[in-house]
Amino acid sequence: MRPRRIRQSILITVLSLIALVGIAPYLFMLLTSFKNNAEYYKSYFAIPKPFHWENYLLAWRQISDYFLNSLIVAVASIIGVLVLGAISSFVMARYEFPAKRFLYWMIIALMSVPGITTLIPLFILIKNMGLIDHRLSLILPYIATGQIMSIFLMRTFFENLPEEVFEAATIDGANGFRLFWNLAIPLSKPIISTIAMISFLGVWNDYVWPSVVIASNQLRTITIGLAFFQGEFLTEWGQLFAGYVIASIPLLIVFAFGMRYFVSGLTGGVVK
Template sequence: MTSVAAPVGAPTVAAAPLRRPRSQVGVHTGLVLLVAASLAPYVFMLVTSLKDNQQYHENFWAPVLPFHWENYATAWAQVQPYLMASVIVAAASVVGIVAVSLLAAFVFARFEFPGRNALFALIAALMMVPSIASLIPLFVMMRDLDLLNTYWVLIIPHIATGAVLGTIIMRTFIAGIPQTIFDAAQIDGASHLRIFRSIMMPLSLPVIGTVALVNVQGVWNDFFWPLLTISENDLRTMSVGLLFFQGQSGTEFGPLFAGYLIASLPLLLLFVFFSKYFLAGVQGGIPGSH
């Protein structure tokens, strides 16, 4: 092949390497540092869960061989009852929150009735009431209803508090669904119940996932209310059970941190498998619609 020579006297342009703007480098560096700071406690928890007490005191930060995988068997035997209690309470609470919030949001977004805006404003105003202000009245109410030391004393308050934020988020999402979809269904003879079940619920899956993930984290990590209302060991949730596990095996740091890691796995798995619905609900879209 013949090469074409550049004209005599023409300036030569050297291919300059592409450089990232300094602003992008700074942003990327900040994000890397933020991720590293966020993952550091989990890395420390994983490393410590594989040590015995001697390794823990001699090498506080670094991993040490041999790894003691039996710590997880010891931790599982201790936290298994608390894990099952947490799963029951979290599942029942999230289902109740989603059901109440979705129905209330559908009514507020698609029905006209006197006082609708005022009633919704009162619901939104509940967000400004600190939870500590209702702690004593709520405890007295649960005691008078003879619900202490039951799963209901944990489930009902979570539904009542979680439905407030859930209704606000879902109402905003449902109001953004085109009205023509509901009008077409009514023209075809669909009832309000059929519209709710067959149209509104499938379209609301992103926001349902968002509300579910936001609330399951609060229910799973709740500590003070279960500590106050539950005294039977079989009904204690994971957050309270780990406190008693620390009291029973406070000197065994390996099994203790293994228990912490086991307690965090359900939330991690939930977010990994349902993150697309969470992100779509935050962005106000439906997965696969773009």
């Protein structure tokens, strides 16, 4: 066997093992979601016999409100992040104004600040605004914190768009809004999809912030709802893991349909 084929075989084997390690927890979760407690305690890794499909129906009855809350918060947050981030990034990329670079680097410097250090100041701000135990206490902070990554990625992408296209549109009489809406946005679908996916992932999986500002059961998000899914004395593990599977479905759908845009969005600003 040629040395090149040997290296390829070793590489494929190593990558396959890494992929198996990465997917093993999800397979365990999926198998457990079809078990009852007796089967779960008998063998963690055995294939359930029979498959208890009713676990998903019972789990959905418990977490449907939490699922809807997370969906509302995620969609509203993503829209806010994309709208404000796109406008800010376009202005920073295509217009000159005083202290432009200083403002940009100050925004980028916020990426080095650990999110946990802003927890108390942000809580005090939300409390003073009277938004504790309200959906806006989730949506507004997510929009604000999402601007940092949004501006960082979109500004670079807007700067690398062909200047000739904007010059031609300007000669034809296009104003600033038309340059933004009719040129920049259609050409920026990959980076917009990338930011939307990153924002959705962060909002959907967040546990700490919702647990701090949300107290009402009807406003809890999916992560908090699943934490309260466990009983005080008895936990139905099959139903709990079915809830985990249901909660992961939106993430799988988003990545399945958006992975192509995600990869091209992250690499779009590499080569000018």
